[in-house]
Amino acid sequence: MTKFEHNSAFTRRSVLLGGGALVVSIGAALPLDTLLSLQAAYAQGAKPPLTPDQLSSYIAVNADGSVSAFFGKMDMGHGLAVAIAQIVAEELDVPFKSVKVFMGDTANSVNQGGASGSTGIQNGGKQMRMAAAEARRVLVEMASGLLSTPVEQLKVNDGVVSAASDPGKRISYAQMIGGRYFNVQLEWNKQYGNPLYAPGKAQPKNHTEHRIVGQPIKREDVAPKVFAQEDFVTDIKVPGMVHGRMIRPAIAGAVPVNVDESSIKDIPGAKVVWDKGFLGVVADKEWDAIQAAQKLKVEWSKVEPPFPEQASLYDHIRKASVRKRSVDKENGNVDDAFKAAAKVIEAEYEWPFQSHACMGPACALVQIKDGQVTCWSGTQKSHFVQEGLALTLDLPVDRVRVIHTTGPGSYGRNDADDCAMDAAVLAKAVGKPVRLQYMREQGTGWDPKGPASNHKARAAIDATGKVMAYEFTSKGFSRFDVNTNGGKPHDTLAGQTRGVALQSRDAFGIPAESYAFDNKRMAWETIPPLLDRSSPLRSAHLRDPVGPQIHFASESFIDEVAAALNADPIEFRLRHLQDPRDIAVIKAAAEKANWETRPSPRRNQSGNKVSGRGIAYAQRNGTRVAIVAEVDIDRSTGKIWARKFTVAHDCGQIINPDGLVKCIEGNIVQGVSRTLWEEVTFDRKSVTSVDWLTYPILDITETPAEVNVALINHPELPPTGAGEPSIRPVAAAIANAIFDATGVRIRRVPFSPDRVKSALS
Amino acid sequence: MIQKFTLTVNGKSHTVNADPDMPLLYALRDELGLNNPHFGCGLAQCGACTVHLDGQPARSCITTMSTVGDAKITTLAGLGTPDKPHPIQTAYIEEQVPQCGYCINGWLMTAAAFLRDKKKPTEAEIKDALSGLKCRCGTHISILKAVKRAAEMMG
Numbered sequence: 001m002t003k004f005e006h007n008s009a010f011t012r013r014s015v016l017l018g019g020g021a022l023v024v025s026i027g028a029a030l031p032l033d034t035l036l037s038l039q040a041a042y043a044q045g046a047k048p049p050l051t052p053d054q055l056s057s058y059i060a061v062n063a064d065g066s067v068s069a070f071f072g073k074m075d076m077g078h079g080l081a082v083a084i085a086q087i088v089a090e091e092l093d094v095p096f097k098s099v100k101v102f103m104g105d106t107a108n109s110v111n112q113g114g115a116s117g118s119t120g121i122q123n124g125g126k127q128m129r130m131a132a133a134e135a136r137r138v139l140v141e142m143a144s145g146l147l148s149t150p151v152e153q154l155k156v157n158d159g160v161v162s163a164a165s166d167p168g169k170r171i172s173y174a175q176m177i178g179g180r181y182f183n184v185q186l187e188w189n190k191q192y193g194n195p196l197y198a199p200g201k202a203q204p205k206n207h208t209e210h211r212i213v214g215q216p217i218k219r220e221d222v223a224p225k226v227f228a229q230e231d232f233v234t235d236i237k238v239p240g241m242v243h244g245r246m247i248r249p250a251i252a253g254a255v256p257v258n259v260d261e262s263s264i265k266d267i268p269g270a271k272v273v274w275d276k277g278f279l280g281v282v283a284d285k286e287w288d289a290i291q292a293a294q295k296l297k298v299e300w301s302k303v304e305p306p307f308p309e310q311a312s313l314y315d316h317i318r319k320a321s322v323r324k325r326s327v328d329k330e331n332g333n334v335d336d337a338f339k340a341a342a343k344v345i346e347a348e349y350e351w352p353f354q355s356h357a358c359m360g361p362a363c364a365l366v367q368i369k370d371g372q373v374t375c376w377s378g379t380q381k382s383h384f385v386q387e388g389l390a391l392t393l394d395l396p397v398d399r400v401r402v403i404h405t406t407g408p409g410s411y412g413r414n415d416a417d418d419c420a421m422d423a424a425v426l427a428k429a430v431g432k433p434v435r436l437q438y439m440r441e442q443g444t445g446w447d448p449k450g451p452a453s454n455h456k457a458r459a460a461i462d463a464t465g466k467v468m469a470y471e472f473t474s475k476g477f478s479r480f481d482v483n484t485n486g487g488k489p490h491d492t493l494a495g496q497t498r499g500v501a502l503q504s505r506d507a508f509g510i511p512a513e514s515y516a517f518d519n520k521r522m523a524w525e526t527i528p529p530l531l532d533r534s535s536p537l538r539s540a541h542l543r544d545p546v547g548p549q550i551h552f553a554s555e556s557f558i559d560e561v562a563a564a565l566n567a568d569p570i571e572f573r574l575r576h577l578q579d580p581r582d583i584a585v586i587k588a589a590a591e592k593a594n595w596e597t598r599p600s601p602r603r604n605q606s607g608n609k610v611s612g613r614g615i616a617y618a619q620r621n622g623t624r625v626a627i628v629a630e631v632d633i634d635r636s637t638g639k640i641w642a643r644k645f646t647v648a649h650d651c652g653q654i655i656n657p658d659g660l661v662k663c664i665e666g667n668i669v670q671g672v673s674r675t676l677w678e679e680v681t682f683d684r685k686s687v688t689s690v691d692w693l694t695y696p697i698l699d700i701t702e703t704p705a706e707v708n709v710a711l712i713n714h715p716e717l718p719p720t721g722a723g724e725p726s727i728r729p730v731a732a733a734i735a736n737a738i739f740d741a742t743g744v745r746i747r748r749v750p751f752s753p754d755r756v757k758s759a760l761s
Numbered sequence: 762m763i764q765k766f767t768l769t770v771n772g773k774s775h776t777v778n779a780d781p782d783m784p785l786l787y788a789l790r791d792e793l794g795l796n797n798p799h800f801g802c803g804l805a806q807c808g809a810c811t812v813h814l815d816g817q818p819a820r821s822c823i824t825t826m827s828t829v830g831d832a833k834i835t836t837l838a839g840l841g842t843p844d845k846p847h848p849i850q851t852a853y854i855e856e857q858v859p860q861c862g863y864c865i866n867g868w869l870m871t872a873a874a875f876l877r878d879k880k881k882p883t884e885a886e887i888k889d890a891l892s893g894l895k896c897r898c899g900t901h902i903s904i905l906k907a908v909k910r911a912a913e914m915m916g
Contacts, residue, residue, distance in 0.1 A: 077860030077898050218857055225862035226850045228797040228838040232863060235796035286791050287783045359809060359863040359897045360801045408799070408809075408863040409897045440802040658857070662903065666860055669899030692806035692895055701888045703901040 042138045043176070044183040052110045052198050053188035055138070056181040058131035059088070063179030065159055065172060067092060067099045069132075072112030072196070072383060073124040074104035074404045076411070078666075078723055079219040079659040080120045086655055087125050090212040091132035091204055093156035094173070104382040104404025113194035114381030115410065116484065118544075118621065118721025121655055123194050125719060131186070134200025138184050142176050192383075207653060207715040214715065216658035233378040233405040234363040234437060241365065242269060243286040244426040244436035245293035247279045248446055251685040252536050253306050255497075258299035264292040272296065273429040277497035277534060280426050282434055290439070305684035306531040314350045314748075317454045317475055320527035324506035332519030337469030341460035345564050347557050349457075350748040351476075351549035353680035354450040356542055357695050360408030361443025362419035366426075367433035368393070373400040377420040378407015384487035385420050391489055392421050393428055411543035411670075415447040417486025421494035441690035446493070449680055450542030451477035453508075455553030459561045460519070467561060467576070469519035472511060472554055478526040479545045480505040481538040496534040504529050504538075509546045511554035512619040514579035536687040537680070544724035547620065548674060548731055552749060555616035555732030559600070560745065568597045569615050569736065579619075581650055581714075585626040586617050588648035588710045593628035600740040608636040611643075614736025616729035622720035623651040627668075629733035633741050638757025641702065642672045642734050647726055648710040652717035664726045665707050671730025673698035679750050766826050770795065771839030781827035786810045788826060789836060797837040797866045798822075801895070808867025808894040812836050818871045837866050840873055849873050852911040860898035867894045872908050876915050884909070 048054045060068045069088045075081050085099040092099075102108055104115075112124050136156065143161035144151045147169045155164050162170035172178075186198035207213075224230040249255070255277040264270040269284035270292040281296060283289040308316045338344060365376040366389075373393060379385045382402040390397040407416055415438060423436035438446070453476025460469035481504040482491040489495025490503045508524035530537050562572035570590050577583050589595075593613070602612060610633050617626040630644040645668050654660055677696045681689040689695035731749055739745050744759050768775045768785075770793060777792045784803070789795045789812070798821055801809030805820040812821045813835040841847035846854075849872050859865050868891065875882070875890040882890070887908050896904065 077862065079857075222854050222857055222859055222862075223843060225859050225865060226853045226869070227841070227843055227846070228795075228836065228866075230862070231796060232799070234799060235790075285787075287780060287787045357897060359807065359861065359895065360799055406861065406863075408801070409861040411897075437800065440804060662857060662860070662900075665902050666899040669901050670897070671899075673899065691802055691804055693804075697895065697897065698899070698901070700891045700894065700896075700901050700904065703888070703905065707902055 042142055042182060042184055043180045045180050047181050048183055050108070050110060052192070052196055053186050055131060055134055055184035055186055055200065057110050058128060059135045060181065061173045061177050063174060065098065065174035065178060067094055069099055069101045069128060070109040071101050071103045071124060071128065072109040072114070073120050074115050074380065074382070075120070076115045076380065076723070077409070078663040079656065081221070082217055082219050082659060083121055083655040084125055084128055086212045086215065086217060087129045088132040090210055091129055092136050092159070094159040096212050096217060098159065106382050106386045106400070106402045110196070111192045111383035112196050114379070114383065114485065116194055116380065118723035118725065119194050120723065121719045122621065122721045125655065127197060129204050130199040133202040133204040134184065134186065135182060137200065137202035138182065139173050139176060143171050146171055146176065210715070213655050215656065217656060218658070231405065233365070233376050233407045234360065236365050236376045236405060237435070238365065238367050238433045241433040241435050242282045242284055242430065243289035244280055244282045244423060244434045245289045246422055246436070246438060246442060247281070247293050247296060247298065248442060249300050251300065251303055251305055253303045253531055253533065254300040256298050257301050260297035263297040264295050267292045271430055273426050275425070275498050278425060278494060280422060282426055282430050307537065307682055307684050308530070309684060310682050313352070313452060314454055317452065317527060322475070322525040323528055325523060325525045327521060327523040328510045329520065329522040332469065334469050334471050334519045334521040337519040338458070338460045341468060342463040343461040344458055345461065345561055346458040347560055347747060349455040349553035349556060351453050351552060352749060353452045353537060353539070354542055354674055354678050355444050355680050355689065355695055356411050356414035356447045357444045357697065358409035358414055361438035361440055362407065362415035363435070363437040364416070364420040364423040365433065365435045366420065366423040368427050371395070371399055373424070375400070375402045375420050375424065376405045377402055377416055378410060379404060379416045379420060379486070380410050380412070381417070381485040384485035385417055388417065388421055388486040388488060388492060389424050392424050392494055412541035412545065413448050413482065413484045415443055418493045421486055421492040425494050444695050445687045445690040446536045448482050448538050448540035451479055451539035451546065453477070453546070453549045455550065457553060457557035461565070465565050467517055470515070470517045471521045472557070473523045473525065474508055474510070474550055474553070475525040475527065476508060476549070477529060477539040478504055478506050478508065479539060479541060480507045481529045482540045484541045493534050502529065502532050502538070509550055511550055513554065513617070514582050514619070515558070515576040516578045517576065537682065543670070544620070544727050547618070547724065547728040548671065551616065551618045551728050552731035552735065555618065555729055556735045556745070556747065559614065559732070559736040559739065563600050563739070566599045568599055570595060571597060573615070573617065581624050582617065582619065584712060585624045585648040585650050586615065588712060589615065589626035589628050589646050592648065592708060592710045593646035595628060600736070601743040602740055605741070608634055610635060610741040612737040612739070612741025614733045614738070614740055616732035616736060618725065618728040620721065620725035620728055623722065623725040625649050625726045625729055627726070627729045627733040629737045631734060631737040631741060633738060633756070635742070635760050638753035638755070638760065640676060640734070640738065640751055640756060642676065642704055644706045645704055646708045646710070648712060649722070649726060650712040650714065651720045651722045651725070653715045653719040654711060654713045655719055657711055660711060660722055661709050663722050664709050667724070667726040668707050668730060669698060669703065671727040672704065672734070675731040675734050675749055675751060676702070677750050677752065766829070768829065768834060769831070770834045771836060779826050781825060783826050784822050785812070785824045785826060785829055786821040789821060795836050795838060799863055799866055801864070806895070807864070808871060809864050811867040811870040813870060813874060816874060818874045837869055840869065847873055848914040849876065849907065849911040852907040852914065856903050856907040856910060858900050858903040858907050860900055864894070864896045868896070868904055872911065876908070876912055880916060882912055
């Protein structure tokens with residue numbers, strides 16, 4: 001924390017009297033009381049409450065003139081802090097380097113939703129922009145009084161306000177408010193999380209005035225990582241800390257019925273923490289905790305293995321009772337159109353459970369001291385974890401502080417929040433700070449999973465070859481067996497293992513596109529979870545929740561219809577798309593990829609080594625992405641090399657083009673991995689994909705040779721998200737390229753060599 | 762049966778009392794306070810725990826204390842410093858490689874040893890040398906650019 005220390009020692013008068021430069025710089029003698037009244041309106045020594053309606057909750061000017069930005073979201077590795085600092089510096093008219101962004105600490109930020117839904121800039125940046133603009137407005141107004149110059153005759157440069165006509169009349173932000181707090185009320189919309197919005201009276205700058213926003217500024221957190229100087233959450237230590245490890249059942253749903261603590265009595269400091277289904281150990285040393293978890297003798301309850309055989313997963317989904325059906329989009333009369341069709345094209349697609357499989361299993365450190373809880377966590381959502389810890393420990397929320405600390409990767413609701421709650425239960429039980437890290441098999445085996453799903457699509461074609469109707473229905477496990485954060489005990493393993501019932505809710509989604517057909521219906525259906533408590537197959541948000549699965553199916557199917565009508569896949573899409581920005585990204589990708597207009601598949605290849613190209617596109621909350629994939633396939637082995645990607649990306653105004661390109665590259669590569677390799681395996685007892693051998697991901701030898709990005713900048717539009725949209729069309733682009741190369745349609749992910757080889761034979 | 766071990770890490774000698782079967786990783790992290798390497802899998806499948814033993818990359822998560830002997834241990838913190846960076850560290854910063862950054866230990870330590878032994882490697886040789894290391898964020902394209910850049914710097 002660099003923020004003001006010893007605030008209570010300040011009085012307004014002493015600060016101002018001490019700030020002699022302030023009075024001198026004005027030149028003209030203003031009575032001190034006038035100065036005080038001018039400042040009192042907007043600045044004060046005591047910190048206003050940390051609430052969303054206070055400007056001080058977002059922005060502070062420090063005594064040295066540097067600016068602190070307090071952000072209730074956090075960076076998961078895309079350099080978000082750089083973009084936020086650019087936005088704040090831009091609106092405040094201070095140098096970029098003077099802004100430091102503090103992310104995801106509940107002690108100094110409000111709940112802006114954490115890392116969620118690619119809204120870091122879209123929502124979080126929007127709020128920080130408004131807060132910074134308001135701060136500038138207030139400071140200029142203060143300066144106006146202090147310099148006896150009308151606001152419209154003032155300008156701001158690098159945090160110094162001066163009179164346009166007399167540069168000698170000047171005063172800095174630091175002189176006016178440095179080291180104290182803004183006392184400015186914002187118009188808060190009374191929402192927490194992603195929708196939180198609290199503008200002031202100021203209007204942000206017009207984009208034509210932007211000098212810092214839009215620049216390719218580099219991340220400052222790369223060097224500390226590269227020189228081993230950054231503390232990850234796994235590296236945090238506190239005095240008196242012990243190490244914890246959790247123990248999970250071999251058969252999901254089983255609970256301990258007998259625990260023999262004497263089996264670990266020889267391990268120094270080893271203690272068992274057992275509460276219903278919750279079972280963990282602590283020891284003074286980490287290796288001892290690992291040994292204790294392995295050696296502890298546990299008798300588990302006899303339960304029926306809860307899961308279907310993996311081979312029947314998609315049958316299970318097809319036959320499962322529908323818990324909720326939602327038709328999210330419908331026009332025309334789809335059923336009548338299908339009855340009148342000359343031809344019906346139908347297809348069905350399947351997507352497996354997938355794991356976050358982060359680089360390391362989750363880690364959290366919880367310290368309970370004098371009734372105050374401090375938790376260091378790699379969570380994406382500190383403020384929700386704060387609520388979850390308060391409920392888990394039965395303490396008021398204001399007694400809990402959660403400090404987001406970089407974790408071993410995060411792509412949604414991974415195992416971080418569960419780990420924080422488990423660590424809290426351990427820490428409370430043993431009366432010492434507990435650092436808990438899961439083991440690899442728990443990180444991959446027991447993280448919340450991206451849901452498995454089945455997708456049916458059909459198109460009605462009339463006698464002239466026109467598409468009369470289109471229907472698309474997804475059926476799968478909900479994206480909300482557990483919520484996207486650990487804010488409630490029923491959403492965490494610590495809660496569920498200790499007896500809180502799972503509260504699986506219903507949510508899925510439909511394709512995000514703008515194809516216009518006279519008759520169109522898009523729907524989703526959710527099915528119940530496979531196990532009603534602490535399940536290693538509980539489903540939740542994994543990067544672009546349900547987006548890759550839905551658009552794998554929908555954009556594959558659009559390609560199937562184009563092929564059936566002997567149309568070029570891009571030409572067919574452009575024939576039906578309505579949205580100009582959708583059309584623009586597809587045209588941009590096609591142009592950059594030197595797309596050859598012709599129907600798929602290619603017909604001029606022979607031999608085992610064949611190549612193809614495919615297009616897919618999607619929208620996501622305002623962002624548009626089109627991807628052309630070029631793949632090489634070895635028919636004899638079924639091995640696919642997704643060799644080249646051309647990505648056209650439109651997320652409105654671009655804040656930092658270099659950061660954006662990196663973000664897109666990561667999306668594409670992770671998308672290739674999920675498409676070609678990733679599938680959670682399980683047997684009737686539990687998840688069996690528990691490490692990198694059983695849950696393989698893309699290897700560097702399979703990395704695309706090229707990811708070429710065409711950024712479409714719309715500085716006149718608000719920025720939208722980039723953290724997830726470009727992973728969305730990857731699977732379909734690859735599937736469409738495989739079809740182009742081979743004439744064979746792969747409708748189940750992953751496209752592993754065995755599956756491709758058998759499809760081709 | 763706790764035993765006394767003398768470890769030479771980044772040029773300094775340390776004494777550690779530990780179980781001979783304990784992986785070196787825990788001695789480095791918990792006893793010597795070296796925050797790199799990281800625990801990724803404990804199974805030698807990802808590389809996040811990589812250190813050099815007498816200059817050769819080794820997975821410290823499966824290297825037991827009893828097998829370290831008098832090998833000189835180098836961790837990422839010993840590879841280079843901001844004042845005197847290793848070329849692969851410079852290249853990583855120039856190419857802005859990491860996203861979450863948890864995996865980079867394995868890539869940097871493995872690439873550093875590879876580039877020392879192999880001048881002017883081809884892309885295929887680089888990929889082959891780095892095969893098996895994991896990066897979940899998907900920074901592989903930037904990793905390859907950085908290793909190529911470092912190879913050029915190292916002549």
